[in-house]
Each structure stands twice: as C-alpha cells, then as structure tokens.
Amino acid sequence: MGRTSDARNKILSAAQALIELRGYSALGVAEICKAAGVPKGSFYYFFDSKEALALAVIDEHWAAQKQAWTRILGSDAEPLQRLRTLFEETEATQRAGQQSCGTVSGCMFGNLTLEMSNQTESIRERLQEIFEAQVDMVESVVAEALARQDVTVTDTREAARAVVAQLEGQVLFAKLYNSTQRLGPLWANCLALLGAAAPREAVAAV
Amino acid sequence: MGRTSDARNKILSAAQALIELRGYSALGVAEICKAAGVPKGSFYYFFDSKEALALAVIDEHWAAQKQAWTRILGSDAEPLQRLRTLFEETEATQRAGQQSCGTVSGCMFGNLTLEMSNQTESIRERLQEIFEAQVDMVESVVAEALARQDVTVTDTREAARAVVAQLEGQVLFAKLYNSTQRLGPLWANCLALLGAAAPREAVAAV
Numbered sequence: 001m002g003r004t005s006d007a008r009n010k011i012l013s014a015a016q017a018l019i020e021l022r023g024y025s026a027l028g029v030a031e032i033c034k035a036a037g038v039p040k041g042s043f044y045y046f047f048d049s050k051e052a053l054a055l056a057v058i059d060e061h062w063a064a065q066k067q068a069w070t071r072i073l074g075s076d077a078e079p080l081q082r083l084r085t086l087f088e089e090t091e092a093t094q095r096a097g098q099q100s101c102g103t104v105s106g107c108m109f110g111n112l113t114l115e116m117s118n119q120t121e122s123i124r125e126r127l128q129e130i131f132e133a134q135v136d137m138v139e140s141v142v143a144e145a146l147a148r149q150d151v152t153v154t155d156t157r158e159a160a161r162a163v164v165a166q167l168e169g170q171v172l173f174a175k176l177y178n179s180t181q182r183l184g185p186l187w188a189n190c191l192a193l194l195g196a197a198a199p200r201e202a203v204a205a206v
Numbered sequence: 207m208g209r210t211s212d213a214r215n216k217i218l219s220a221a222q223a224l225i226e227l228r229g230y231s232a233l234g235v236a237e238i239c240k241a242a243g244v245p246k247g248s249f250y251y252f253f254d255s256k257e258a259l260a261l262a263v264i265d266e267h268w269a270a271q272k273q274a275w276t277r278i279l280g281s282d283a284e285p286l287q288r289l290r291t292l293f294e295e296t297e298a299t300q301r302a303g304q305q306s307c308g309t310v311s312g313c314m315f316g317n318l319t320l321e322m323s324n325q326t327e328s329i330r331e332r333l334q335e336i337f338e339a340q341v342d343m344v345e346s347v348v349a350e351a352l353a354r355q356d357v358t359v360t361d362t363r364e365a366a367r368a369v370v371a372q373l374e375g376q377v378l379f380a381k382l383y384n385s386t387q388r389l390g391p392l393w394a395n396c397l398a399l400l401g402a403a404a405p406r407e408a409v410a411a412v
Contacts, residue, residue: 023321025232103324113382114317115229118309128382162395165375172374173367176319176333189368193398 008046010036016057020097020105023115024054054112055126061108062130073137079145080196083138083163087186090167095180106175110168135160142194152195162193214252216242222263226303226311229321230260260318261332267314268336279343285351286402289344289369293392296373301386312381316374341366348400358401368399 014036018027029050033040047053072086098104105111109130117124139160145151153159166189174182190196220242224233235256239246253259278292304310311317315336323330345366351357359365372395380388396402 022325023229023231025229105324106320110378111320113378114312114320115231117382118311118384119228124382124384131379131382158391158394161379162372162376162391162398165379165395166368166372167375168378169371169373169375170367172316172319172378173337173371176323176330176337178324178330185364185368188364189371189399192368192401193395195398 007036007038007042010038011043011046011053012057012060015053016061016108017101019054019057019112020108021101024050024112025115029053051120051122054116054120054123058109058112058123058126058130062133066133069134069137073141078150079141079148080150080191080194082141083190084187087167087183087190090171090186091180091183094171094174094183098178098180104175104178104180107168107171110171131164134164138163145194145196150196159194163190166190166193213242213244213248216244217249217252217259218263218266221259222267222314223307225260225263225318226314227307230256230318231321235259257326257328260322260326260329264315264318264329264332264336268339272339275340275343279347284356285347285354286356286397286400288347289396290393293373293389293396296377296392297386297389300377300380300389304384304386310381310384310386313374313377316377337370340370344369351400351402356402365400369396372396372399 011032015027015032018032018035027050029043030040032053033043043053047056068089069086072089073082075082075085077085094104094106109127112123113127113131117127135157139156142151142153142156142159142163146153146156151159167186170183170186170189174180217238221233221238224238224241233256235249236246238259239249249259253262274295275292278295279288281288281291283291300310300312315333318329319333319337323333341363345362348357348359348362348365348369352359352362357365373392376389376392376395380386
C-alpha cells in the first residue's frame with residue numbers, strides 16, 4: 001500500500017511538472033511514466049486515461065492553492081491588506097518557480113483554460129468550479145471591505161471577477177515576459193477596480 | 207503564381223482555424239495539409255517548419271487585428287468612447303466565432319502565450335511585440351483622455367497594461383464559460399482602472 005501510493009504520487013508530481021513546463025496536449029503517457037520512474041503498466045492501474053490524470057493533477061494543485069488562499073484571505077488582517085498579501089504571495093510563488101526551472105510558468109488553471117477548455121468538457125467543468133471558488137473567496141473579502149466602507153463597488157461579485165481577471169491577465173504577462181515584476185501593479189490596480197476609498201494615498205504608502 | 211499563393215493561403219487558413227480550435231502543440235503538419243486540401247510536399251515549399259507556419263499565422267492574424275484596432279482607437283470619437291468601441295467589437299468578434307464554431311475561442315495571442323511562450327523563443331518574441339503594440343495603442347488613447355482630464359491615472363503605460371491585462375483576463379473567462387457575456391463588464395472595469403472622472407454615471411448611462 002505504501003509503495004502503491006508512492007507510485008501514484010510520483011506520476012502526479014511528474015505530470016504536474018511536465019504540464020507546468022509544456023502544457024497538456026504535447027505530453028504522452030510514456031513520457032510521464034519515464035519522468036516519474038514508474039513502469040507504464042502502473043499508470044493504467046491508477047488512472048483510466050491521460051484525461052483522468054489531468055483532473056487529478058488539477059485537483060491536487062487546487063487543494064494546495066485553496067489552502068494558501070484560505071489562510072491568506074481568511075486571516076485577521078484588514079480586508080484590503082489580505083488581498084495585497086494574496087498578490088505578494090502569488091508573486092513570490094511565481095518567482096520561486098522561475099528560480100527552480102528558469103521560466104515563469106504562470107497559473108496552471110489559466111494555462112489549462114486556454115489550452116484545454118474547448119476540447120475536454122470534464123476539464124472545462126473542473127476549471128470553472130475552481131475559478132468560481134476563487135471568485136467566492138475574493139468576493140467575501142470585498143464584501144467585508146464594503147461593509148467597512150473601504151471600497152465603493154456596487155456589485156461585489158462582478159468586482160471580485162474583475163480582480164481575478166486582472167490577476168490572470170497580469171500573470172499571463174509575467175509568463176510572456178518571463179518577469180515576475182509584471183505582478184507589481186496588481187495591488188494598485190485592485191484598489192482602482194474596487195474604487196478603494198483612498199487608492200492614491202494607499203499606493204503612495206506602499 | 208496564382209496557384210502557388212493560393213496553396214499558401216489555404217495552409218494559413220487551415221492552420222489558423224485549427225490553432226484557434228485546438229492550440230498549436232496538438233497539431234501535426236499532415237493534419238494541417240489534409241484540412242487545407244494541399245499535398246504535404248507543398249507545405250515545406252512554403253514553410254521551413256511548423257514553427258515558421260505558426261509565426262506566419264500569428265503575423266497574419268495580427269495584421270488583421272492591428273488594422274481593426276487602428277481604425278477603432280484612431281477614430282475621431284472621444285478617447286474613452288474609442289476604448290468602449292474596442293471592447294464592444296471584441297465581444298462581437300468572439301460572438302461571431304462562437305456562432306460559427308460552437309465555442310468562444312478566445313484571444314489567439316493569449317492562447318499561444320500560455321501554451322507556447324516558454325517553449326519557443328521566436329514565438330515568445332513575436333507575441334511580446336504584439337502585446338507591446340497593443341499597449342502602445344491603448345496608452346496613446348489614455349494619454350489623450352488624460353490631457354482632457356477624463357481620467358486621473360499617473361502612469362499612462364501602466365494603466366494601458368492594466369486595461370489590456372483586464373481584457374485578456376475577461377476573454378479567458380469568456381472562453382472558460384463559453385459565454386461572451388463575460389465581456390460585458392470590460393467597459394466599467396476600464397473606467398475604474400483609469401480613474402475616469404465620473405465612472406458611476408458613465409456606467410449608469412450605458
């Protein structure tokens with residue numbers, strides 16, 4: 001049992017690294033097994049298909065990211081400061097990835113959305129659930145900020161979507177330019193999108 | 207000569223349609239030639255490699271989009287209205303694509319950025335040039351709006367990047383949810399990002 005789950009984890013880790021590096025379509029099961037150091041027979045013991053593996057990789061990645069987002073966005077800090085920490089930790093994560101593999105790999109969910117969502121309905125649905133959950137978490141912080149009159153939005157859902165869209169768009173640029181500095185303006189842009197009470201002063205104080 | 211360029215155009219059109227639908231990695235030269243209805247030998251007469259074809263598809267797509275952006279963003283309308291028209295035409299283009307092929311295909315440049323930029327330096331460079339050109343065009347409209355005191359940004363370059371990032375992020379959502387309605391909030395979000403003089407009224411007047 002110990003060895004069994006070990007092989008599954010090796011396949012998952014290898015697949016995650018390869019998907020981050022090269023996307024999903026370009027990968028073959030043989031290559032994943034070779035990178036994982038497990039025989040190809042093991043693959044089909046754990047996963048029905050490459051698609052089933054992709055869903056498992058997505059779930060595992062989201063479990064870790066959700067835990068981080070929950071810690072950050074559910075903290076005792078002031079609502080807008082929590083969003084700021086989220087952007088700073090996103091930048092730190094992308095920088096760590098760049099240092100370990102040479103390039104900014106971007107957001108796995110954004111990458112797979114643009115590569116896969118029109119091809120595989122099960123992956124589209126899973127990615128929709130994840131982005132909905134991200135928007136839920138951001139919306140709840142925006143609602144807290146609104147109750148304190150820190151922001152002036154009229155539609156907290158749409159505002160949260162705009163914040164997540166801005167995050168995905170700037171992460172796309174960070175990947176394109178292989179530079180995590182592209183994530184620097186996220187905080188100021190978020191304040192502007194939320195009509196924060198005193199965005200200029202807040203930005204100046206950074 | 208007429209027949210020669212006709213075959214090249216057929217390959218380009220087929221490749222563009224297939225890349226929009228399924229991305230770049232998953233495609234093979236044989237499949238592209240089959241869809242184009244040209245013998246595989248023709249392919250290598252016109253293109254040195256699949257990568258060379260991808261660059262030609264990108265250039266052709268950008269030539270058309272640049273013409274549209276130049277028409278819209280260089281018009282006589284008030285600066286902010288030009289940005290609004292850009293978003294409306296983006297939505298109309300995505301809707302037309304959805305009606306013809308069943309799914310929102312998103313932005314080809316964003317798709318290829320997330321799929322390819324870490325794998326092929328020539329494609330990364332070309333996509334960087336295209337996004338820089340887009341930011342240039344938006345920045346020049348933002349600068350005009352600033353001169354008229356329609357907006358309150360302090361850094362027109364960063365503001366233009368934020369607008370293009372928001373566009374890419376919302377187009378990503380439009381693709382994920384296969385819904386062009388996701389592009390509806392672009393105008394209000396753009397006004398917020400630019401600190402437009404009276405965004406609430408402008409939005410209410412839409």
